[in-house]
Amino acid sequence: MRSFALIMVACLFVVxxxxxxxxxxxxxxxxxxxxxxxxIGETVGNKQQFARNLILVTEVPIxxxxxxxxxxxxxxxxxxxxxxxxxxxxxxxxxxxLNVTLNFTVVSITLIAYNGTQFRPEPAAGGGIVxxxxxxxxxxxxxxxxxxxxLTTGTPPEKGILxxxxxxxxxxxxxxxxxxxxxxxxxxxxxxxxxxxxEHVRRGLP
Ligand SMILES: [Cu+2]
Numbered sequence: 001m002r003s004f005a006l007i008m009v010a011c012l013f014v015v016x017x018x019x020x021x022x023x024x025x026x027x028x029x030x031x032x033x034x035x036x037x038x039x040i041g042e043t044v045g046n047k048q049q050f051a052r053n054l055i056l057v058t059e060v061p062i063x064x065x066x067x068x069x070x071x072x073x074x075x076x077x078x079x080x081x082x083x084x085x086x087x088x089x090x091x092x093x094x095x096x097x098l099n100v101t102l103n104f105t106v107v108s109i110t111l112i113a114y115n116g117t118q119f120r121p122e123p124a125a126g127g128g129i130v131x132x133x134x135x136x137x138x139x140x141x142x143x144x145x146x147x148x149x150x151l152t153t154g155t156p157p158e159k160g161i162l163x164x165x166x167x168x169x170x171x172x173x174x175x176x177x178x179x180x181x182x183x184x185x186x187x188x189x190x191x192x193x194x195x196x197x198x199e200h201v202r203r204g205l206p
Contacts (some may be wrong), residue, residue, distance in 0.1 A: 033058075036065040039143070041076035041094070041133060048076065048136040053143035060108050060147065067101045070094040076141070077134045078102065080112070082119040089114050093134070109147055 040051035051071070057064070068078035068091050078100070080089040089112070091100035104114040109128060112121050121129040128146030200206075 034063045034065060036067070038067045038069055039078055039131075041068065041070045041078070041141070042072050043074070048072070048074075048133065048139060048141045050078075050131075050133070050141060050143045055143065055145045056148040057106060057145065058148050060106050063103070063105045064145070065101065065103050067099055068094060069099045070096055072096055076136065078131055079134050080129065080131050081122045083122055085122065087134075088112070088119050088121070090134075106145065 035057055037052075037055060039055070042049060042051055066078065068076075070076050073096050075093040075095055077093055078091045079087055081087050089102055089104055091102060094100050104112055106129070107113050107118065110120055110123070111118055112129070124130045124144035124146065126144070126146070128144040131143050131145065133141035
């Protein structure tokens with residue numbers, strides 16, 4: 001009976017521990033994502049440009065922390081305007097070697113939240129949000145923030161599959177334990193030899 005009690009305690013522990021795992025899994029899936037990256041302004045040959053002119057985000061809404069680093073010998077800016085061309089997010093002119101960090105939320109690819117207000121950003125030709133350098137936009141110092149194609153549908157259904165797999169695992173473990181317990185008592189009760197351990201010892205068996 002002692003082993004039975006131990007097995008029951010193990011079962012109860014598994015069942016009691018499982019809700020906390022579920023909570024942790026759920027908390028991970030709803031946590032607001034943040035993406036930090038650096039955009040570098042530079043001159044290559046005679047052309048002023050952003051070292052990365054396409055920034056892909058995997059989902060929206062997403063909070064972006066952009067550090068603009070001027071790795072050049074002249075001033076540059078990292079700027080986002082709204083659909084009317086009004087400048088909304090702007091580092092201002094950044095001197096050579098300096099950094100400016102901006103923090104804004106891409107609510108959707110057509111809506112940005114910044115400094116307590118929201119605006120519709122200037123759209124990029126291929127989809128996405130345009131950013132540019134004020135003095136060098138005319139010579140092509142332009143980039144965009146876009147959604148990565150495969151993961152653009154908001155809440156991915158894979159999260160449900162993950163949780164379902166989790167529960168299948170838990171139920172599988174519980175069922176295995178249950179069958180182990182049932183088998184133990186079936187074998188024990190169907191065998192005359194192992195009913196009484198004292199009788200066993202009396203016969204000089206282990
Ligand atoms: Cu520039």
